[in-house]
Amino acid sequence: MGKIDRAKRRVLRQAVADNLETIRGLPPRGVRPNVRRSRLWMRRLSIVALPVMLAGSTFLLSKPVTEPMFVVQRGAPHKPLAAAAQPQPQTLTTYEKVDPAALPLNVHRVVIDAGHGGTDPGTALPTLAEKAVTLDIAMRLKKLLERGGFEVITTRTDDHLIPLRERAHIANVSSSDIFISIHVNSIVEHTSEHGVETYYLGPTRDAKLTKLAAEENRESGYSLADMRKLLDGIYMDARRDESQRLASAIQSQLYGGLRNADPGLQNWGVKRAPFLVLVATEMPAILAEVGCMSNDAEVEKMHQPEYRERIANALFDGIRTYATEKK
Amino acid sequence: MKEGSKKMADSEILHVGIDLGTSRSAISASNGERFVVDSFVGWPVDMVAKKVLKRSVMIGHEAVSNRTMLDLHRPLERGLLKEGSDKDVEAVKELLRHLLRLVGVDGNGNGRIPTSNVRAVVGVPAAALRTNKQYLRNTMKGIVDSLMIVSEPFAVAYGLDALLHTMIIDIGxxxxxxxxxxxxxxxxxxxxxxxxxxxxxxxxxxKLISERYPQANITIFMVREWKEKHSFVNKAPEKVVVTAPVNGVPTEFDITNEMKAACETLLGPTVETMLDLLSRVEPEFQERVRNNIILSGGGGLIRGLPEALQDALKQVGGGKVTYMADPVFVGSDGGLALAIDAPDTDWEKLSA
Known part of the structure; x- marks a missing residue:
C-alpha cells in the first residue's frame, strides 16, 4: 500500500469491516440484534461455566476479600471522594455546554465504567481506595462529557460492586458507541515508578499483563481458560482496530495532559490485554490506568480534587479527539 | 487468500476495479489497462448458430449484434445479479472472466496473470443488500483471489478524493x-x-414512440442507441430525428418531444431525492455539500441535466453540479484506487 491520507485510511478500514461483516453473514448494523459472538459465547459458556462460576463465587466469598476494605475502614477517615459532585472552580480547560444536535459526531453515547466498587476496593491504601478514585474521576468525566454534548451512561454512580458481566451488559443494552473503563495501577515491586497506560482488548504474551488482567478479571468467576475461549471468537473482530484508535487517542491526551502537573510521569503506552470487561462489551472499549497508587507522590496528587479533575479533562480530550476523527 | 499468492511479490499482483453495470461493465487494472463492455452474454441457440458464429459464447457488443442467433442474457438487473437462474449466474461469470481476460488475466495461467494474483474491488448499487453482496461473492469464487465489494458511488467518491461534504449522483x-x-x-x-x-x-x-408512430418497427436496442446519442432535458439542443423501418422501408421520425418527455421522467425523482438527502446533512455543512455535487455514470451524459439539477438547487440556496467528463470509467477507476490502497493484511482477510 502506498502512502495514503488519514481520511482514506479510515474509510478503507470501514469498507473492509463492512465486507468482513458480510462474509460473516451479519445483518446490517441498523437492524442487527444487540447480540454479538462474544455474547453468544457467554451464553453457551454460562451453561458449562455455571459450576465454575458458582465455585468461583463461593471461593471469593469465603476468601477474606473484604480484608483490604477493612484496612481502608481501619485507616484514617477515608471518605468517598464526594467532591466530584461539585467540581472545583478550575483553571484547567473548560467547555461550554452545547446542544448535542449541533454536534455531528458519530460518537454520541459513552459508557463510563468506574473500576471496582463496594466490597472490591481495588488497590486499597489506608487513606485512599482505588474504587473511590475511579468513581470520582468517572463523575467528573461524566459532567465534562455531558457539557460537551455527549450522552453518558455510567456502570455505577455509588460505592457498590457491579460484576464485570453486569458492567458489560449495561454498556451493551444501552447501544453505546464507546466504553471507557477507569482504573488506577499499583506496582508494588517498583514503587518509585509511576505512569499512565491504556489497554484495549487483545492477546498478550506479557506475563505481567496476564497477571494484571487476571487480577482485574477476578470477580467475574471465569477462569483464564474460559476466557481464552471467549477471546478466540472475537480476536478477529473489526472492533479491535477502533478500540486501538480510541486507546491511542486517550493515552496520548492522558500523558500529554498530566505530565505538566507531574513531570516524573512515565508514558507506558497503549497495550493489549484480555480484560474481561473489554471482551464482553460490544463497542470499541478501552481500560485506562490513569495513575499509579503504589507511588507515594502520586497518591498525594490523587488526593487533590484538581489533579483528579485534570485526569478527567485528559480523558475527555482523548474521547473528543477520537470522536472528531470519526466525523 | 491461497497459499501461493501469499508469496507473491507486489509487482505480480494485479489490482482491478470493476463497475459491474446493468448495461455496461467497466474494468480498470493496475497494469494500466481499461475496458468497457456491454453487459450481455449469449450462447449460440443451436449447432447451426454455433457453426456460423464459430464461438461457444459471445460477450458484449458482439453478443448484442448477433443476438438473433444467441440465447442472450443480461445477467444484471438493477445493478445486481439476477438470482435463481443458473444461466444468468453462468453469464455473469463469463462476463467477469471476459473483463479479466481483457486486462491480461487467464484462469489457466498460459503465461499471463493467474487469477490467484488478482485482487478486485467491485462496485454495486448503494442499496444492495448483504445477501446480494454475498451472492456476488459466491459467484466470484475462483474468478479472483480476493474480493472487496463496495457501494458504487462510494467507489466514485474514493477515486475522486471526494470523501468529505460531497454528494455523488451515479446514474446507471x-x-x-x-x-x-x-x-x-x-x-x-x-x-x-x-x-x-x-x-x-x-x-x-x-412506449412513447410506439404510441405516436405505431407503424414504426422499433426495438429496445434501437431506442437505447438513440437515447445515448440524443438524450436531453429541458431545452432541446437540436431536433431529434431517427430512422426506423416501416414495412421494411427506412423512414425518418421526429422523436424530439418523446426524448424530452422520457428523459425528464428521471428529473423529478432525482431532484426530490437529492434535496431530501441534502436536508438530512448537518445544517452547517449543507452549503458545502450543495456546492460539491458530482454527477457520474452514463446518465451524466444527458444534456442539460447538470443545469436542471442546479436550477432545482436554487430553491434551497443554490449549488454546483459537476459533470464527470469520463463517466464510464469513474467507478472502475475508483475501485482500482481502493484496491491499490488497501493493505495486504486486509486483502488476506477478503479471499473470494
Whole structure:
C-alpha cells in the first residue's frame, strides 16, 4: 500500500469491516440484534461455566476479600471522594455546554465504567481506595462529557460492586458507541515508578499483563481458560482496530495532559490485554490506568480534587479527539 | 487468500476495479489497462448458430449484434445479479472472466496473470443488500483471489478524493445511486437508490414512440442507441430525428418531444431525492455539500441535466453540479484506487 491520507485510511478500514461483516453473514448494523459472538459465547459458556462460576463465587466469598476494605475502614477517615459532585472552580480547560444536535459526531453515547466498587476496593491504601478514585474521576468525566454534548451512561454512580458481566451488559443494552473503563495501577515491586497506560482488548504474551488482567478479571468467576475461549471468537473482530484508535487517542491526551502537573510521569503506552470487561462489551472499549497508587507522590496528587479533575479533562480530550476523527 | 499468492511479490499482483453495470461493465487494472463492455452474454441457440458464429459464447457488443442467433442474457438487473437462474449466474461469470481476460488475466495461467494474483474491488448499487453482496461473492469464487465489494458511488467518491461534504449522483442503467460523503464509509442513511435510471428511460421512450408512430418497427436496442446519442432535458439542443423501418422501408421520425418527455421522467425523482438527502446533512455543512455535487455514470451524459439539477438547487440556496467528463470509467477507476490502497493484511482477510 502506498502512502495514503488519514481520511482514506479510515474509510478503507470501514469498507473492509463492512465486507468482513458480510462474509460473516451479519445483518446490517441498523437492524442487527444487540447480540454479538462474544455474547453468544457467554451464553453457551454460562451453561458449562455455571459450576465454575458458582465455585468461583463461593471461593471469593469465603476468601477474606473484604480484608483490604477493612484496612481502608481501619485507616484514617477515608471518605468517598464526594467532591466530584461539585467540581472545583478550575483553571484547567473548560467547555461550554452545547446542544448535542449541533454536534455531528458519530460518537454520541459513552459508557463510563468506574473500576471496582463496594466490597472490591481495588488497590486499597489506608487513606485512599482505588474504587473511590475511579468513581470520582468517572463523575467528573461524566459532567465534562455531558457539557460537551455527549450522552453518558455510567456502570455505577455509588460505592457498590457491579460484576464485570453486569458492567458489560449495561454498556451493551444501552447501544453505546464507546466504553471507557477507569482504573488506577499499583506496582508494588517498583514503587518509585509511576505512569499512565491504556489497554484495549487483545492477546498478550506479557506475563505481567496476564497477571494484571487476571487480577482485574477476578470477580467475574471465569477462569483464564474460559476466557481464552471467549477471546478466540472475537480476536478477529473489526472492533479491535477502533478500540486501538480510541486507546491511542486517550493515552496520548492522558500523558500529554498530566505530565505538566507531574513531570516524573512515565508514558507506558497503549497495550493489549484480555480484560474481561473489554471482551464482553460490544463497542470499541478501552481500560485506562490513569495513575499509579503504589507511588507515594502520586497518591498525594490523587488526593487533590484538581489533579483528579485534570485526569478527567485528559480523558475527555482523548474521547473528543477520537470522536472528531470519526466525523 | 491461497497459499501461493501469499508469496507473491507486489509487482505480480494485479489490482482491478470493476463497475459491474446493468448495461455496461467497466474494468480498470493496475497494469494500466481499461475496458468497457456491454453487459450481455449469449450462447449460440443451436449447432447451426454455433457453426456460423464459430464461438461457444459471445460477450458484449458482439453478443448484442448477433443476438438473433444467441440465447442472450443480461445477467444484471438493477445493478445486481439476477438470482435463481443458473444461466444468468453462468453469464455473469463469463462476463467477469471476459473483463479479466481483457486486462491480461487467464484462469489457466498460459503465461499471463493467474487469477490467484488478482485482487478486485467491485462496485454495486448503494442499496444492495448483504445477501446480494454475498451472492456476488459466491459467484466470484475462483474468478479472483480476493474480493472487496463496495457501494458504487462510494467507489466514485474514493477515486475522486471526494470523501468529505460531497454528494455523488451515479446514474446507471439499472439504478440511480445517491451518496453523501461525510468522511466515512457511507451508511444506509447516507445513501439512496432509485430504479428510475437509464433502463426506465428506454422503456418509457419505446412506449412513447410506439404510441405516436405505431407503424414504426422499433426495438429496445434501437431506442437505447438513440437515447445515448440524443438524450436531453429541458431545452432541446437540436431536433431529434431517427430512422426506423416501416414495412421494411427506412423512414425518418421526429422523436424530439418523446426524448424530452422520457428523459425528464428521471428529473423529478432525482431532484426530490437529492434535496431530501441534502436536508438530512448537518445544517452547517449543507452549503458545502450543495456546492460539491458530482454527477457520474452514463446518465451524466444527458444534456442539460447538470443545469436542471442546479436550477432545482436554487430553491434551497443554490449549488454546483459537476459533470464527470469520463463517466464510464469513474467507478472502475475508483475501485482500482481502493484496491491499490488497501493493505495486504486486509486483502488476506477478503479471499473470494
Amino acid at each position: 442503467a439499472g439504478t440511480t445511486d445517491f451518496c453523501v460523503m461525510k468522511g466515512r464509509y457511507p451508511t444506509e442513511e447516507d445513501q439512496r437508490t432509485l430504479t428510475s435510471a437509464g433502463d426506465s428511460i428506454d422503456t418509457h421512450l419505446l
